[in-house]
Amino acid sequence: MSMNTRRRGLRRRKPPGAPITASGLRCNLRSVNLREIRALIRMKPFEPDSVRRRLSRCHDLNDLRRAALRRTPRPVFDYVDGGADDEVSMAGNRAAFERYRYVPRLGVDVSAPDLSTRIFDRPAAFPLALAPTGYTRMMHPAGERAVARAAARAGVPYTLSTMGTTTIEDVAATGHEDLWFQLYPWTEEHVSHDLVDRAAAAGYRVLAVTLDTAVSGRRSRDVRNGLIIPPALTLRTMAGIAIKPAYWARMLRSPAIDFANLTAAFEGKARDGAVANVSQYFVPGITWEFIAEMRRRWPGRLVVKGPVSGADAKRAVEAGVDGIHLSNHGGRQLDRSVAPLDLVPEVRGAVGEDVQVLIDSGIRHGADIATAVALGADAGVVGRAYLYGLMAAGEPGVDHALDLLRVQFQRTMQLLGVNSVAELRTLGPELLRPAP
Numbered sequence: 001m002s003m004n005t006r007r008r009g010l011r012r013r014k015p016p017g018a019p020i021t022a023s024g025l026r027c028n029l030r031s032v033n034l035r036e037i038r039a040l041i042r043m044k045p046f047e048p049d050s051v052r053r054r055l056s057r058c059h060d061l062n063d064l065r066r067a068a069l070r071r072t073p074r075p076v077f078d079y080v081d082g083g084a085d086d087e088v089s090m091a092g093n094r095a096a097f098e099r100y101r102y103v104p105r106l107g108v109d110v111s112a113p114d115l116s117t118r119i120f121d122r123p124a125a126f127p128l129a130l131a132p133t134g135y136t137r138m139m140h141p142a143g144e145r146a147v148a149r150a151a152a153r154a155g156v157p158y159t160l161s162t163m164g165t166t167t168i169e170d171v172a173a174t175g176h177e178d179l180w181f182q183l184y185p186w187t188e189e190h191v192s193h194d195l196v197d198r199a200a201a202a203g204y205r206v207l208a209v210t211l212d213t214a215v216s217g218r219r220s221r222d223v224r225n226g227l228i229i230p231p232a233l234t235l236r237t238m239a240g241i242a243i244k245p246a247y248w249a250r251m252l253r254s255p256a257i258d259f260a261n262l263t264a265a266f267e268g269k270a271r272d273g274a275v276a277n278v279s280q281y282f283v284p285g286i287t288w289e290f291i292a293e294m295r296r297r298w299p300g301r302l303v304v305k306g307p308v309s310g311a312d313a314k315r316a317v318e319a320g321v322d323g324i325h326l327s328n329h330g331g332r333q334l335d336r337s338v339a340p341l342d343l344v345p346e347v348r349g350a351v352g353e354d355v356q357v358l359i360d361s362g363i364r365h366g367a368d369i370a371t372a373v374a375l376g377a378d379a380g381v382v383g384r385a386y387l388y389g390l391m392a393a394g395e396p397g398v399d400h401a402l403d404l405l406r407v408q409f410q411r412t413m414q415l416l417g418v419n420s421v422a423e424l425r426t427l428g429p430e431l432l433r434p435a436p
């Protein structure tokens with residue numbers, strides 16, 4: 001090979017079948033232009049913050065769920081992730097969303113879609129609210145306060161559960177201006193009254209009365225895992241500590257978990273901590289008269305939460321509610337119950353346009369919110385989605401979950417050729433087809 005050829009880094013081609021020699025390889029490597037390689041390989045800058053690094057690898061809620069599983073003891077993760085009995089409802093909730101396909105509108109300028117909406121006459125950044133979830137500090141000590149702050153940043157409402165592990169007043173002190181309170185009507189009437197009056201005094205806007213928990217659903221995973229609340233030191237938890245030391249270190253540094261709003265209600269009562277046993281204090285049959293009584297007592301907006309049929313939705317409206325929150329508790333109560341998504345058109349038809357219709361159970365993507373709105377809902381509601389974020393990375397994890405849902409919702413709207421939530425509602429039937 002001449003000197004000139006060598007300088008220009010050119011090589012004669014190896015004849016087919018000729019063996020590759022070490023010197024040949026060396027020469028080829030030397031001939032590669034380093035500047036060209038540098039231009040091709042763009043190294044991602046190293047993220048020194050471990051939480052941000054973890055979240056940057058979570059590109060959707062499935063990733064976030066997996067990150068939650070890696071960081072949380074199995075019984076706690078299963079408590080969030082699992083459903084009742086054979087988890088037929090839980091699977092059905094997802095299947096209901098996956099049964100729809102979109103027919104987008106083409107030729108529409110979607111460069112600046114407006115995702116905002118109004119839920120109970122207050123602006124929301126997009127049609128989403130956060131569902132009540134009990135024992136939230138068991139998932140991460142930042143608990144309800146972290147979720148409320150993240151919801152405020154995202155511009156969406158947050159619902160505190162009766163079984164919350166932070167007081168009504170402490171959640172209000174986060175400054176979130178769109179807080180809702182969820183009531184499990186208590187066997188001792190004065191307990192329900194006290195909770196509702198405190199929520200009103202603390203400025204909560206919406207009261208959601210949960211109707212589907214006459215008794216606790218049988219959560220098979222909790223039964224098998226022997227979950228007790230708060231997590232106590234049993235042989236099994238000792239093993240859990242060995243596997244997830246960071247979780248236990250956080251827990252041991254934080255105040256003990258308790259039902260923060262029910263301290264007086266539980267005074268003098270034996271409580272063995274098994275998850276299912278707490279529901280023995282819930283009213284086993286809530287009547288429409290009870291809802292009418294709440295209407296008289298509660299100054300804000302009133303909602304019933306459960307798998308409400310069209311006929312029951314009408315009764316609820318007669319009893320004075322302002323909204324129907326369609327839910328099967330994320331498949332955690334009556335197994336084999338109808339997917340709430342499938343109730344949306346029926347309930348919208350029954351209550352008309354003046355009553356708000358919300359729907360939860362199975363929302364894991366912004367496109368699910370779009371489908372729910374296209375079918376006639378005013379907003380989607382999520383439970384596990386934000387809890388996966390909380391378990392994966394505390395408060396920034398909740399921010400991340402809400403951000404993913406917003407970005408996915410926006411992209412779905414744009415690809416559907418829709419520019420506003422109102423347009424999505426109106427055009428809904430044209431945009432959806434049943435999957436073959």
Ligand SMILES: Cc1cc2nc3c(=O)[nH]c(=O)nc-3n(C[C@H](O)[C@H](O)[C@H](O)COP(=O)(O)O)c2cc1C
Nearest residue numbers: 131132133134161210329330360361362382383384
């Ligand atoms: C861990 C956990 C705890 C819950 N606790 C309550 C509760 O205290 N009160 C209530 O009305 N619903 C409760 N729910 C049900 C949620 O409010 C909501 O209906 C459900 O999570 C929606 O389904 P999704 O998780 O698929 O989004 C809980 C759900 C989960 C996952």
